[in-house]
Amino acid sequence: MAIEVEGKSFETDEEGYLLNLNDWIPGIADAMAKEDDLDLSEEHWEIINFLREYYEEYQIAPAVRVLTKAVGKRMGKDKGNSKYLYSLFPYGPGKQACRFAGLPKPTGCI
């Protein structure tokens, strides 16, 4: 499978996750969001950028608690919770936001 962005084709897996993390360009997140009927706001981008930074350092998406804490610190304490993240990414911050950010899907008993 693949996603077309800015005239280029990017390979994805069966569930739409980018196969090569290094291929990622911001346009991919916009295109994927559009498919999910979402418009990416500045708040969405804060999360997507944090996910990419964290992944670069640790080679894994952040745990939910690590993410909510970081969001709380950056965007205000009232936003440091799962409810807020789900309001931005209705299909789950871990899975949907990771896909937009070009990260592999976190799988396990989650």
Add this chain to the structure above:
Amino acid sequence: MAKKKPTFETPELGEYYEVPEVTEGTMAHLSPFVAQPVHNTDLNFPGELVDDWHGKALEKLDDLRTRYRSLQVYLDSCVKCGACTDKCHYYLGTKDPKNMPVGRQDLLRKVYRRYFTFAGMFFPKLVGAADLTRETLDEWYSYYHQCSQCRRCSVFCPYGIDTAEISMAAREILDSIGYGQKYCNEIIAKLNKVGNNLGLPGPALADTLEGLEEDVFDETGVEVKYPLDQKGADILLVTPSADFFAEPHVDGLIGYGKVFHEAGLSWTISSYASEAANFGMFIGSYENMRRVSLRIRKAAMDLGVKRVVFGECGHAWRVAYAFLNTLAGPFDFLDPDYPVPQHIMEFTWDQIEKGNLNFDKSANDEMTLTFHDSCNVARATRMGSKPGGQMEIPRNVIKAVCNNYADMHYDTIGEKTFCCGGGGGLLTDDLMEIRVKGALPRMTALRNVMEEEGVTHIAAICAICKSQFTKVLPYYGMDMDQIVSIHQLVSNAIIMTGQNTDDVETK
């Protein structure tokens, strides 16, 4: 790409879960994603479907039926009495007769009869024997991945036929010819490389645990440690990696740490064996189950611990309780005064009985709890020294930390518990339809106890159950936050020595 909107209808909750009229083929369309070659070969399986799959599959079936006497007995002894037909949550939720335990077993049994019994070789039609074809193979792949290996049917079978074992054997045959499932095989490959199902490397684990220490200190004023790779600790905690990653799992992990702290024992997590779950069991592969288990042995030896304690994880406890000593033993280097291994519920209950823990039960007063017995804990293991301890001890712990508790209907708990719908390697988005439909009986019982007893939350001691409920509760009009970890309840109520009690958080 997979569209996120469900393409199926969620069953309606009735007053009871009714036994539906048989409707052929309702779930024939559903198959999980097939594993990538690289993940199959990591597990010592062929990368892709081999050319001579017909011969190889029969060879493997022959090998398994002679290696595991139980499998041969299960394939031979069914008398079609019908006792199992209405016992599987997947049949109740889908109406598909191939999701009846006997229907599922027959998919393998018909091939066994055709090639390995006298009657089947010469009079196949008389005994329901059938050739192994490519269609059969695809049907195995589809329906043996619609079984959560929960073993509820085996409780009701007069011959004790265990569909889970048949389902495991079928998956092993499929793996042996290069037709493996993506979810399970990718995860086992990840564990072999990184140490846990999620693929959390050591530094990410350390960062996550450090964050928990800060949170607990901010909340309680007590320096509770969540140590990683600490040599010489008394206890090695082996817990599902979802406990580091997801909610409500992590709230349980916070609870374990508080209990160890109050018990005054040193403990540690190992980055090398940072996973309790053992997906080798799901795919019926003894070799893979052993490979995963040996990591725990190595970690326990390297760290020089005296005891091994397992966190809240259903299938992990089955592998640990039933197989760990034979797979990866002997554990004669551990302290013989304690069970090898021990469950965190046994540990906490022992501390409660000794009077070592103080609780403010009112911290959980906003909730009325019920308990979901996880299938493998209830039907395949034990806790404590008495029969039924695996059912009793978790309830005892809940009642020790909560004032409000009510059980669900007795036909849906204990050894007759209904699976959450996501066990046995089915906890993946590509199987969401069977997960949602299979949750119907459990959701019905939960909704009833909510209406009759005012229950607000359901507690579980399995990472899969917790994740599955988080996902499926909203499909049935309930809230994802209604699922909690037992040690989350312990964590809410425990008053540690020196804890700030002025503003105890009662989330």
